[in-house]
Amino acid sequence: MSETTQSTTERSTDQPLQTTNGETAEEARSEWVDYQFDGQAKLAVESLDVHYGDDHALKDVSIEIPEESVTALIGPSGCGKSTFLRSLNRMNDRIESARIDGSVALEGEEIYQDGVDLVELRKRVGMVFQAPNPFPKSIRDNVAYGPRKHGDIETGALAKLLGRSDEEQERELVEQSLRQAALWDEVVDRLDDNALGLSGGQQQRLCIARALATDPEVLLMDEPASALDPIATSKIEELIHDLAEEYTVVIVTHNMQQAARISDQTAVFLTGGELVEYDDTDEIFEDPESQRVEDYVSGKFG
Amino acid sequence: MAGATRSALVDEDTTHTDAVAAVAAGLATLLFAVGVVALFDVVSLTDPIAGVPVVTLVGGLLVLLGGAVVSFGVGSRLGFVATDPRPTAGLIAATAFGLIWFVVGGLVASQTFGLGTVGWTAAALVTGGGAFLLTALPREDVGSTLPAGAVTLLAGLVFLGGVIGPSWAWNLGWAQPASFTAGFVVPTLTLFCALLSGWASAKAYGGFGASGRHAGAYLLVYLNALAIVGVLFALVAFTVVEGLPGLLREFTVGLGAGPESTIALFGSELTFTWPFDWPFVMNGVGLLNDVNGVLPAIVGTIWLVVGAVLFAVPLGVGAAVFLTEYAERGRFTQAVEVATNGLWSTPSIVFGLFGYAFLIPRFGGGKSLLSGMLTLGFMLLPLVVITSREAMLAVPDQYRDASVALGVTKWQTIRSVVLPAALPGVVTGVILGVGRIAGETAPILLTMAGGVFVPGSQTADVVGGFEFTASPPFVANPELLQATSALPYQLYALITAGVGASGNVGNPDQFKWATALVLLVVVLSFYAVGIVTRYYFRSKLHE
Structure with a gap:
């Protein structure tokens, strides 16, 4: 991957341009195409199209996401932000009617090709959902769920019997993940209580801890604070800020102030599933190139 | 105050009238309870309570209740009682009262006054129409x-x-x-009047x-729920009362009172004596028994249920996992759904015939x-599939x-x-299913049951019946292939x-009720086990 990146790469000939509104797409491309950043691109998306049945949800999206930074995706409801996010770890595969064309590369490796190990992909690209969704299990079981199922940690009865139990390792992992998610101090005394007894904000941080426990490289967040009150939200925002030192965070949000506060770069999607502009967050909010984006971020539209 | 378009936010002077209406509603509830009790013969109509026969007492209470309701309505209309009625009681109430009075008028005219068809029809129409108009036209309180x-x-x-006395x-x-x-007739009429007047007095309250409409509906729903619980309770109580004498016949407690049992474990034999003797559940039927019992049937029922559950639950849950998690929604899953629903509604005798023709050979x-x-x-199986699928x-x-x-x-x-x-x-589904299959008679009749009266020596010993051999098939269990009995x-x-059986079982009536009671207890025990299991799994999800 080149140092400075451009996304005008020729598309492969077997994939004809699928925009229904060619002009707008060209226009959009000319607006964000100049965005350049230092450092490595973690994810490189090229001409991504997603259809749900007859619905063209995402139109010819190309974008490169730098590593160890926070990238915010903003835009009005139904503009394809979440669809885009779910394409990055192939969660859209779970929707029967979804059809995905284009290319997504994780550190240069194409994830939409035969032979991709979805388990490995989703271990490396973790996800936090809009509504907190802890399992109806204990806090400890929630955090240790991923590593246990991946066989990284063995605590079963047989492992205990054979003296191979990794309880100590699990304890450390649970503590480390909960500390990373800034939840440790609040739950240290009740790790064996059911996670459903936590408050909404705590549940969401638990979900983040659960995602971190599998040691991902990229963390996808789909409006992680939309169901939370301002205090819980600010905790989550601080957390995202800290996480960006180690992880590549991609976050969808409805809240433009939130995007402005926490992200390094911002991509603006507008109705119809187009990526309209992608630039440094400051640029997007202070001096956007497109009039539509300016209208949107200043609240005139959307 | 009556008829005022706006009522005060805080009523101050309605305490007494509220009390009258509340007493009327309470009276209605009491009469409802008496009606239920009398319907199930728990009290007889001729039994005196405080020297007054029940039927007279009920009559007096009904007059009191009716009087209270009427005077409350009239009082409200005349403005003695502060209420907030609507202009009319409504068409539904009018139709209902019209029908009721049509029947009342017809019955009185034809039975009491002996009028012919034309006469009673005319009388019924007059009373019915009158009641309809009386309900529909005046204000709601009347x-x-x-x-x-x-x-x-x-x-x-x-x-x-005494027009309708105890011997009527x-x-x-x-x-x-x-x-x-x-x-x-007396309990039914009492129930009916209690419901009607209870509704009216709850409205008045x-x-x-x-x-008022809310209060009336509340009372009806509440009494309905009470009646259902009451019927269930009466059914269980009736079975218990009838069954206990046979069940506890010659039941003795005391050290060494019971029969000897031997448990063989790994070659060592442990012999102990039960600290109680309970012939009805410890004996089979035998010529030499003092008290005959149903031990083989109890054991047969328990093994039947255990076997059926062990067979159906893994298969059913597996099918449900496939249908919900793996199979794509479409024609196939719909077809399976229709088939399972149909199978669950299939009469048990058909299953029995299938077992008889297919399994037995x-x-x-x-x-x-x-x-x-x-x-x-x-x-x-179908119920396990259906409920597991719903649960998933x-x-x-x-x-x-x-x-x-x-x-x-x-x-x-x-x-x-x-x-x-x-x-x-899933456990809820299995509980429901077990309740049904444990009481099935027809399939057992065709596939499993041996003689009518099974001697104690034929009690199925499934665990002890396993035999291990050095050559294939390595394990055999003749007990499983033996005919036995089950409680239903x-x-x-x-x-x-039963007629020819009297010699075998002493008092056949007692024996029957005791068997029914044991069946009820066995099924309820399975039910209890199921509920505890469900509680356990649920608490694991929510603690």
Whole structure:
């Protein structure tokens, strides 16, 4: 991957341009195409199209996401932000009617090709959902769920019997993940209580801890604070800020102030599933190139 | 204040009238309870309470209730009582009261005054139409109290005046000997009047209008729920009362009172004596027994249920996992759904016939415990599939998403997230199914049951029956291939063949009720086990 990146790469000939509104797409491309950043691109998306049945949800999206930074995706409801996010770890595969064309590369490796190990992909690209969704299990079981199922940690009865139990390792992992998610101090005394007894904000941080426990490289967040009150939200925002030192965070949000506060770069999607502009967050909010984006971020539209 | 368009936010002077209406509603509830009790013969109509026969007492209470309701309505209309009625009681109430009074008028005209068809029809039309108009036209406080109170008054006077006494009967004069007796009519009429007047007085208590309608509906729903609980309780209590004497016959407690049992474990034999003797559940039927019992049938029933559950639950849950998690929604899953629903509605005798024609020839040609287990297992299977499927569909998709997004495979997701969350629902389904199959008679009759009266020596010893051999098939269990009995079949056999059985079982009636009681207890025990299991799985999800 080149140092400075451009996304005008020729598309492969077997994939004809699928925009229904060619002009707008060209226009959009000319607006964000100049965005350049230092450092490595973690994810490189090229001409991504997603259809749900007859619905063209995402139109010819190309974008490169730098590593160890926070990238915010903003835009009005139904503009394809979440669809885009779910394409990055192939969660859209779970929707029967979804059809995905284009290319997504994780550190240069194409994830939409035969032979991709979805388990490995989703271990490396973790996800936090809009509504907190802890399992109806204990806090400890929630955090240790991923590593246990991946066989990284063995605590079963047989492992205990054979003296191979990794309880100590699990304890450390649970503590480390909960500390990373800034939840440790609040739950240290009740790790064996059911996670459903936590408050909404705590549940969401638990979900983040659960995602971190599998040691991902990229963390996808789909409006992680939309169901939370301002205090819980600010905790989550601080957390995202800290996480960006180690992880590549991609976050969808409805809240433009939130995007402005926490992200390094911002991509603006507008109705119809187009990526309209992608630039440094400051640029997007202070001096956007497109009039539509300016209208949107200043609240005139959307 | 009556008829005011706006009522005060805080009523201050309605305490007394509220009390009258509350007493009337309480009286209605009491009469309802008396009616239920009398209907089930718990009290007899001629029994005196404080020197007054029940029927007279009921009559007096009805008159009191009817009077209270009527006077409340009239009082409200005349402005003595502060209420907030609507302009009319409504068309539904009017139609209901019209019908009620049509019947009342017709019955009184034809039965009491002996009028002919034309006469009673005219009388019925007049009273019915009158009641309709009386309900529909005046204000709500009169419309909904007067017709109800009048019915109650009339019924009370009829009971008081001895028109319908304890020995009264109305012969319908049909080809079949059909008649209404006082034992049925008095409690039923009491129930009916209590409901009507209870509704009216609850409305009055709420001051008519919207809150009055709410109070009336509340009372009806509440009494209805009480009646259902009451009927269930009466059924269980009746069985217990009838069954206990036979069940506890010659029941003794004391050290060394019971029979000796031997448990053989790894070559060492442990012999002990039961600290109580309970012949009915410890004996079979035998010539030399002092008290005959149903031990083989109890053991047979328990093994039947255990076998059927062991067969149906893994298969059913597995099918449900496939249908909900793997199969794509479409024609196939719809077809399976229709088929399982249809199978669950299939009459049990059809399953029995299938077992008789298909299973029995494959298991040695004779009726056997194994055939019975499998037949009941087939019966249980569709319900397990249906309820497990529902339970799994009810597991939120976000659990699955969360698990998959962590890179966990589908099967591990099902095993660690979906199944635990669905288990309480699955257990509920199994409880329902067990309740049904444990009481089935027809399939057992065809596939499993041996003689009517099974000697104690034929008690199925499934655990002890396993035999291990050095050559294939390595394990055998003749006990499973033996005909045995089960409680519902035993009951059926006693009832149909009971006449000739008196010599065998002493008092056949006692024996029957005791068997029924034991069956009830066994089924309820399975139910209790199921509830505890469900509670356990649920608490694991929520603690």
